[in-house]
Amino acid sequence: MTPQRPTMNDVARAAGVSLKTVSRVVNGETTVAPDLAAKVRAAVETLDYRPHLGASMLRRNDRRTRTIGVLLDDVSHPFSAAVHRAIEDQARARGIHVLTGSLDQDPARERDLAAAFAERQTDGLILAPTGADLDHLAFHVDMPVVFVDRLPTGATGDTVVSTNVSGAAGAVRHLIARGHRRIAYLGANLRLSTARERFLGYQRALGHRAGPAVHDLHDLTAAERATVAVLRGPSSATAIFAAHSMATIGAVRALRHLGRQHRIALVGFDDFPMADLLDPPITVVAQDPARLGRTAALSLFERIEGHTGPPREIRIPTTLIPRGSGEL
Amino acid sequence: MTPQRPTMNDVARAAGVSLKTVSRVVNGETTVAPDLAAKVRAAVETLDYRPHLGASMLRRNDRRTRTIGVLLDDVSHPFSAAVHRAIEDQARARGIHVLTGSLDQDPARERDLAAAFAERQTDGLILAPTGADLDHLAFHVDMPVVFVDRLPTGATGDTVVSTNVSGAAGAVRHLIARGHRRIAYLGANLRLSTARERFLGYQRALGHRAGPAVHDLHDLTAAERATVAVLRGPSSATAIFAAHSMATIGAVRALRHLGRQHRIALVGFDDFPMADLLDPPITVVAQDPARLGRTAALSLFERIEGHTGPPREIRIPTTLIPRGSGEL
DNA sequence: CTACTGCGAGACAACGTTGTCTCTCGATTT
C-alpha cells in the first residue's frame, strides 16, 4: 500500500553488497573498496535512501539525538523569541535541532514538557523556569539542563541571567539623579527571580524612601490600572520604574490616556520594539536577549560535550538607554 | 559508569512479570489482571521508568513520532512568532511536539531543514516557503506538508495565506478615497508570493495611475532610503503603501526623520506592536497570524489523520485598521 | 611451499520496544 521508504537492506540488494557495507559507506568509514563504495552511493541516490535516525540512535553507542529542547515563557513574546532565535543559531552551527515549548508560567506545563522532552531523548534542555520547585528535574530528566533568564529553585545547573539588581538600581538612580523622590514600582509576581531581583535593586537604590509598589502584574490592563493607582495614591509618585516590558507598555498607555506622559517620568526594564519612536521616547534598561540565548546555548553544548564542574551563574550586563521618558 | 535509564526488562524483573506484561500495562491495554498491573505500576514508579520513544516508534505499526516540524522565516519576527505560537497551542492540545527552524528566506536552509526533519520522522511539516522551487519536497519528504503565509512553487499541498490582493487593494483604495493620487509602493522581493499579490492589489486599485514602486526591501535602512527616494522622485508621492511591516517601520522612521509624518499618508500591510501609540498612529491592514497558524495546524493534523483530497487553498481575511496615518 | 599478517567484507547479535503466536488454566457447555 503505502510506499515504504527504502532501508539499508534495499540499498544493499540494489548495490549487490552486504547490509553492513552500506552502513559503512553511509557512516563514512574508510575501509570500503572504492568501487563498492561507488556502487553503494549510486544505489543510495537512485533509491533516495535516508537513514532511519531512530533505529540508528537505538543501536549507536553515543546515543545522541542531536536535538535539544527549549522551554521559554512564550515564544511569541519578543524577549523569548529573541532568546529562541539566538539558541537556534548556535544549534544550527552544530547541526542540532530544536524542540520548543511555551510555558506561560505554568509549573505543570514545565514539568510535563521537560518530562516529554526527556522521553524523546533530547540531548539537553534550556529552560526559563516558571519559579516553581524543580526537584522533579533531578528525578525525571537525565540530561544537562541550562537555565536562562530566571534562576531555578530546587535544582542546580548553569544559569544565564541579566544583571537584574544592578540594572534596576541603575534605572532608579537615573530617576533620582533627575530629582525624583517618589518613584513607584510596577512588577511581576515575586515568585519569579527576575521580579525579586529587580525589586531588590529598586529598594537598594531608594533605601528607606521606597515608594508604592504593585506586584503580580502580567497583562496590559492590570499594568494600566496599577499605573493609575500609584499616581492617584497618597504618595502620588512623580516617576515610575516598570520592571518588565508588559508593565512598561501598560504604563505608557495609561500615562498617554491620562495625558501625563510628559509629566511623569518612566523607565522600563527590558527594551521593546518602537520604544524610540513613541512620544516621549521611552527610556529603558535594555537586556541582551540574543546574548542570553547564545550564552545559554554555548553552556549547554559544553555540558553535552561532557564538560563537568560546578554549576556556573553567568550574568549578562544590561544597558541604560536614555531616550526621554526618564529625563523629565 | 553512567547510570543507565531502566528498560522494560528491568521493570519486568522488579515486578516479577514478563517484559510483555509491562509493555501491556504501559500501553494501557486492559487484558492484564489488576494485581499484576498494580505491581508493574509500582515498579515503574520506583525505578522511574520512562519508555524509549525511539524504540517504540521503531516497532509500532503506525510509526508516529507525535512531532511536527515548523519552518518559518524567522522565529524572532513578531509575525512568525505569532504563527509559531498558534501552531504550538494546537499541537499541545493533541500532545504533539514541535521542531522549529528559521529559514531567513534561504532556499538552501529550507531544503536542508525539510530533509533533516524528514529524517527525524516528523509526522508532518508546516512551511513558509522561501519562494524557491520546492520540487525536492516531493522526492525527499514523505509526509504531509502544509504551506503557510506564502504560496509554494513547484509543490502542492494545503496552503493557508492572507487575502493579500484584496487587503492591499483595500489599503490603496482607502488612500484614494482620501484624495491621494500619487501613491508609492514599498515591498519585498517579488519572488515571494506575498509581495507579488500585494503589489498586484496595489496595481489593481490604481489602474494605470500606479506610482513609483520599490521592491527587494528587507531591512530597515533599505526601507528608509526607499521612502526618501519615492518622496524626492519626479512623481513626488503624497502617500505610501508599505507592503510588509519592515517596510512600514522603515517608512515611519524616514518620515519622522524628514519631519513629514503628518504630511505624507502611510498605510502598512501587517500590524506591528505599538503601531497605535505612534504619532500619528499607523493605519494598517492587519493580518491574523494566530488564525493563520491555527488553521495551518488544523489542516496538517487532518492530513496526518489520513484525510485525503485535493490540496486546499485557504484565505484568511485581513482587516483595515484606520488609526490616523492613512487619513491625512 | 608453508606460515603469518593485514585488510576488506560479510555474518550475527544486539539496542528497547511491540505484534503475533502459543500455552495454561479455570469456567462454561453438553
Next chain:
DNA sequence: AAATCGAGAGACAACGTTGTCTCGCAGTAG
C-alpha cells in the same frame, strides 16, 4: 464428566541500524 472456550500471560520474532566477530584472500616472510 468430557469437551470447549476464553482470557490472561509469556515466548519469540521483528523493526532498521551499528558493534563485534570471523572469514577469505592477497601479499610477505621464512
